[in-house]
Amino acid sequence: MTKKNAPTIKDVAREAGVAVGTVSKVINGRNVRQPYRQKVEDAIRKLNYEVNTYARGLKIRKSNLIALIIPNTLNPFFAAFTDHVEAALYEKGYKTLLCCADGDPDKEIAYLTMAMQNKVDGVIALTYSDIGSHIADGFPIVVLDRFFENRVIPRVASDNFSGGCLAVEKLLEFGCRHPVYIRFHSVFPGESDKRKDGYLHACEKYGLKPDFLDEVDNPDASSMLLDFLNRHRRPDGSLTFDGVFAHTDYHGYMFLNLLRQEGYRVPEDVQIIGFDGIRKFGGEQESLFISSICQPVRQLASKCVELVLAEDRSSVPSLTLLPTRYEYGGTTRKQREI
Amino acid sequence: MTKKNAPTIKDVAREAGVAVGTVSKVINGRNVRQPYRQKVEDAIRKLNYEVNTYARGLKIRKSNLIALIIPNTLNPFFAAFTDHVEAALYEKGYKTLLCCADGDPDKEIAYLTMAMQNKVDGVIALTYSDIGSHIADGFPIVVLDRFFENRVIPRVASDNFSGGCLAVEKLLEFGCRHPVYIRFHSVFPGESDKRKDGYLHACEKYGLKPDFLDEVDNPDASSMLLDFLNRHRRPDGSLTFDGVFAHTDYHGYMFLNLLRQEGYRVPEDVQIIGFDGIRKFGGEQESLFISSICQPVRQLASKCVELVLAEDRSSVPSLTLLPTRYEYGGTTRKQREI
DNA sequence: CTGTTAGCGCTTTCAC
DNA sequence: GTGAAAGCGCTAACAG
Numbered sequence: 113m114t115k116k117n118a119p120t121i122k123d124v125a126r127e128a129g130v131a132v133g134t135v136s137k138v139i140n141g142r143n144v145r146q147p148y149r150q151k152v153e154d155a156i157r158k159l160n161y162e163v164n165t166y167a168r169g170l171k172i173r174k175s176n177l178i179a180l181i182i183p184n185t186l187n188p189f190f191a192a193f194t195d196h197v198e199a200a201l202y203e204k205g206y207k208t209l210l211c212c213a214d215g216d217p218d219k220e221i222a223y224l225t226m227a228m229q230n231k232v233d234g235v236i237a238l239t240y241s242d243i244g245s246h247i248a249d250g251f252p253i254v255v256l257d258r259f260f261e262n263r264v265i266p267r268v269a270s271d272n273f274s275g276g277c278l279a280v281e282k283l284l285e286f287g288c289r290h291p292v293y294i295r296f297h298s299v300f301p302g303e304s305d306k307r308k309d310g311y312l313h314a315c316e317k318y319g320l321k322p323d324f325l326d327e328v329d330n331p332d333a334s335s336m337l338l339d340f341l342n343r344h345r346r347p348d349g350s351l352t353f354d355g356v357f358a359h360t361d362y363h364g365y366m367f368l369n370l371l372r373q374e375g376y377r378v379p380e381d382v383q384i385i386g387f388d389g390i391r392k393f394g395g396e397q398e399s400l401f402i403s404s405i406c407q408p409v410r411q412l413a414s415k416c417v418e419l420v421l422a423e424d425r426s427s428v429p430s431l432t433l434l435p436t437r438y439e440y441g442g443t444t445r446k447q448r449e450i
Numbered sequence: 451m452t453k454k455n456a457p458t459i460k461d462v463a464r465e466a467g468v469a470v471g472t473v474s475k476v477i478n479g480r481n482v483r484q485p486y487r488q489k490v491e492d493a494i495r496k497l498n499y500e501v502n503t504y505a506r507g508l509k510i511r512k513s514n515l516i517a518l519i520i521p522n523t524l525n526p527f528f529a530a531f532t533d534h535v536e537a538a539l540y541e542k543g544y545k546t547l548l549c550c551a552d553g554d555p556d557k558e559i560a561y562l563t564m565a566m567q568n569k570v571d572g573v574i575a576l577t578y579s580d581i582g583s584h585i586a587d588g589f590p591i592v593v594l595d596r597f598f599e600n601r602v603i604p605r606v607a608s609d610n611f612s613g614g615c616l617a618v619e620k621l622l623e624f625g626c627r628h629p630v631y632i633r634f635h636s637v638f639p640g641e642s643d644k645r646k647d648g649y650l651h652a653c654e655k656y657g658l659k660p661d662f663l664d665e666v667d668n669p670d671a672s673s674m675l676l677d678f679l680n681r682h683r684r685p686d687g688s689l690t691f692d693g694v695f696a697h698t699d700y701h702g703y704m705f706l707n708l709l710r711q712e713g714y715r716v717p718e719d720v721q722i723i724g725f726d727g728i729r730k731f732g733g734e735q736e737s738l739f740i741s742s743i744c745q746p747v748r749q750l751a752s753k754c755v756e757l758v759l760a761e762d763r764s765s766v767p768s769l770t771l772l773p774t775r776y777e778y779g780g781t782t783r784k785q786r787e788i
Numbered sequence: 789c790t791g792t793t794a795g796c797g798c799t800t801t802c803a804c
Numbered sequence: 805g806t807g808a809a810a811g812c813g814c815t816a817a818c819a820g
Contacts, residue, residue, distance in 0.1 A: 120812090120813055120814085121815095122814095130791085131790065131791040132791085132793095132815090133791055133792075133815085134790060136816085137790090137815095139814095140815085143789080144789085144790085145789065148789095162563070162567035164508070164812085165504075165569045166503075166504045166505075166507035166513075166813080167815090168815080169503075169504035170502070170505050170796050170797065170798085170812090171795090171813085171814050171816085172796090172814085173796085175504075180548070184533050185523050185530075185533045185536075186526075186733060186734070187731070187732050187733075188526070188529075188731060191524060191526075191529040191732065194532075195524050195550055198548055198550045199550065199552075202550075202557070207547055207564075208547070209515075209545055209547060210532070210536055210546045211536075211545075212533055212536045212537065212540075214537075225500070226545075229500035231503045362731050365731075392703075392739070393525070393703075394524035394525050394526050395525075401731075458798085459797065459798065459799095463807095468807085469806065469808070470798085470799095470808090471799085471808075471809095472807075474800080475799095475806090477798095478799085481805080482806085486805095502796085504797080505797035505798040506797080507798095508797080508799095508812050508814085509798050509799050509800085509811090509812055511812085
């Protein structure tokens with residue numbers, strides 16, 4: 113809330129003995145001759161003047177505010193993305209309006225509507241509902257990962273297909289012969305679906321027989337993993353697979369715990385590679401939960417910022433893919449000697 | 451950015467065949483007779499009208515925006531706090547301006563200044579620098595944990611002292627005889643300093659000899675912990691302590707890994723209790739990294755929101771302490787039978 | 789170059 | 805009850 117008696121541009125003008133137009137020019141960095149500029153700057157300092165954002169916003173229709181709509185900040189990936197978006201926006205002189213929609217379609221739409229009607233200059237969104245129809249043509253918006261059927265909206269995502277291939281290739285490189293894929297997917301279509309395509313592609317390329325668990329995400333994931341394990345247990349207790357590519361670090365870590373609990377050694381008996389690159393305690397220096405195909409969170413964030421701020425909307429590509437990379441996280445063997 | 455040709459209150463008035471004043475009243479839920487109200491509402495819907503926040507803000511000096519200033523959202527505790535603050539604010543019709551200051555005093559002050567001069571109705575802050583002197587009298591602000599010497603600013607924090615006592619009591623309850631305390635503290639004074647006071651108090655109460663590692667946080671924490679360990683190793687390899695109260699889950703987890711690496715069993719040989727209640731993958735259902743004195747993050751957040759929105763600033767207590775609780779996280783023994 | 793002035797869209801008296 | 809009109813603080817166009 114603006115302070116009740118905050119000095120206005122008029123007060124500054126009076127104090128400096130110049131016209132308001134001159135003050136405005138000084139504030140906005142336009143050319144003003146030295147003696148005038150000096151007087152204005154002194155007056156501003158003396159009165160502790162600060163421009164009123166509403167008045168300016170009303171006039172020039174710009175808020176330097178970007179809305180970031182995400183499910184939450186609890187999930188480490190979202191948290192990291194949020195952090196990097198905020199930093200990138202700050203860098204460019206923009207503020208971040210944080211909108212945690214929690215997967216609630218009403219809240220997502222409410223935030224989006226609020227954002228588009230006024231208040232913000234653009235939106236970066238990772239939503240679950242199909243927001244496509246709510247977006248005015250030409251409105252600066254960029255979405256992460258999600259794909260909308262009925263509308264072309266600029267998207268930024270990791271190169272999930274290549275990431276999926278990479279996971280298989282790494283497992284093979286580290287000595288696996290039978291890598292399986294496990295996934296508990298959301299019902300919303302997005303680029304991350306291509307991780308499986310990458311797995312399948314790599315299987316074909318390297319002559320492997322695909323074998324996977326592919327279910328809708330649910331609270332019973334844990335017991336489904338156990339079922340999967342039991343189905344792949346030989347009479348002697350050994351497993352018919354020796355490598356796991358998990359669709360997410362989260363479920364990979366869940367599987368890791370299950371395997372160890374069942375007496376299997378990781379990475380000796382089974383190697384695991386996840387996807388995302390989630391780090392313990394969130395720190396960028398911290399270790400991963402499991403070996404993983406890491407999403408370039410920082411680059412995703414700055415690309416989103418770059419695109420949402422792009423002056424020329426028509427120059428914004430409809431899909432931008434950023435490369436992933438493999439990182440060791442304790443559930444793979446060290447690279448074999450060549 | 452407000453759409454260039456967005457309908458204004460005038461357009462609605464013309465469409466509805468009433469005066470702008472009437473439209474304003476309808477928008478703001480004031481009394482307007484049915485036929486008029488109906489016409490206005492129809493016109494609003496027809497034109498897809500939405501109030502311009504700047505014009506309103508300029509007029510009534512209120513933005514329904516609260517700035518949340520925190521170091522980052524990478525740290526799981528900050529991430530959780532952010533998430534809950536956003537939710538609590540949304541509940542009350544407010545939006546969240548996310549300001550990650552990253553411990554940079556300039557950025558903290560910049561955000562704070564921006565916030566106070568205009569744009570936001572209040573500030574919730576967890577900062578490192580001494581922002582006390584920058585806060586206008588009566589400005590709605592609430593800080594988490596930090597203590598400022600030169601200024602009384604409403605603070606909300608966990609009851610760290612009781613939490614410290616609780617940690618020791620739990621360790622004793624689970625059979626420990628010699629609990630030590632380890633801490634790598636920030637140089638900024640805050641309520642969390644009282645965790646150590648709680649430890650010392652409990653030691654005195656239960657006739658224990660205090661023994662601790664208390665250093666300024668630094669990159670060498672790991673080797674300092676190893677030093678500490680070596681200093682407490684008997685010739686036969688056993689340790690002179692059997693319980694650890696770690697100032698944070700983070701360093702507790704670090705110590706856990708060190709202990710296991712050195713061949714000690716946790717919780718059989720040594721039990722560990724941390725502080726904060728950090729969960730793997732951020733989920734509220736997920737397991738803790740280590741047994742911990744959990745901060746009531748959600749309650750801290752809603753208390754901050756409640757206080758920052760309080761109409762009567764003089765009714766806001768200068769310090770609000772919220773209770774912590776113990777939760778098992780794998781590094782303590784189950785409660786002994788009585 | 790500087791100073792004057794007309795609004796931006798809204799709320800809010802104040803007549804009616 | 806409703807409608808007309810005066811600004812909120814700022815920017816930008818235009819006149820000097």
